[in-house]
Amino acid sequence: MASFTNLVSLMAAIPTMTSFRAPSVTNVASAALRECGEVNVFYTGFPPCHELVAAQGWDPVRVAAGLRNETVNLANAGYNVHAVFAGIEVPINLLEKRMHENGVKFDVTAIGYGMRGANLQPIVERFEDLVEMYERNAPEARKVFNYNPESLLWSVEHRVPLKEDCAAVGKPGKLIGYEEVGKDSSCLMGLDNPAGKVHKDEL
Template sequence: MVCIKSILTLGLVAGSSAVALPKNDTLPGCGEVNVFYTGLPPYHKYVLEQGYPGDEAAGAIKNSTRELINAGYNVKMFLAGPDQPMSVTEDRMKGRHWHVTGVGYGVRGSTNGEVITKFEDNLMLFRRQGPNSPTVFNYNPWTFLWSVQRRAPLSSDCAGQPGTDYVCDPLYALPYSKHRLKTN
């Protein structure tokens, strides 16, 4: 026999644990979210030491960046190793409000002290540049979109309404680049 108290208690527990989802009209639209993503250049020695083939990493970064743009996000992908001063990353962030910042797995998953220091420096820079913007993390070079959509969903499907590719200067990956990582 079901007790009315049990039903009421179950209703109260379910009601208190429900998550209010934002309404679509409060979410940003296509081309309204700026994403700054950073990580190691695909041909950097630390990427290669982690066992990632440079060509595979380059293709994944290029395709994942294009996927973010096609999904309606405005994206600047800036790749820099620990040998690149943080002032260069900071310079690449200037002039735009970044709604989302991200650090790639090649940096976070490293066991190299220089790379981990770069990771921490990126987080401190992101906190200064956009204290209220979420910082996201992918779990491989194919999951940039997944990482951004979790924290900054858009109000609609942006098929046919891509975001903008805020192209960084092509020197960002040198001297670790076999070829440019153009996303266009």
């Protein structure tokens, strides 16, 4: 058995750690920030009047106001936005067509909470289809998600911030397109449309 003295000798022979100084790292994140009007965003999810919106307990008027106002807020914040809100009955290839019709390469793709947070099988399947659609058509884009109709800007801004406060300096992005594709808009009769969007009542 090794004596206490021998153990002390062995421990003394172990080289001690020299002080380690971490190398300086350049802040890559800040260097990669984009300018106002340089980030293209494609957003989809349920249109406000879709029956599956109310079925999940959402107020269609609140959803409409949130989606439309937040689309405007995104553009004012310096992002270029193409929003196409469509129900699960709308063919995926229509959304793919919208993604390509203006020749825009999207840097950010998003799916609304009404589809992502659902517990109904057809909606979950649609969510999966949308994820795959984005993988096919914009594989390098950053994927983001909101948590209610009033958080579209947050969903993009906290993941892909811009170099400056574009709204404050008067450098907005642009509204590439806005559609609510559905069969019924009667739930929104008389509601103002702040986004100045094109409404599709019929498929």
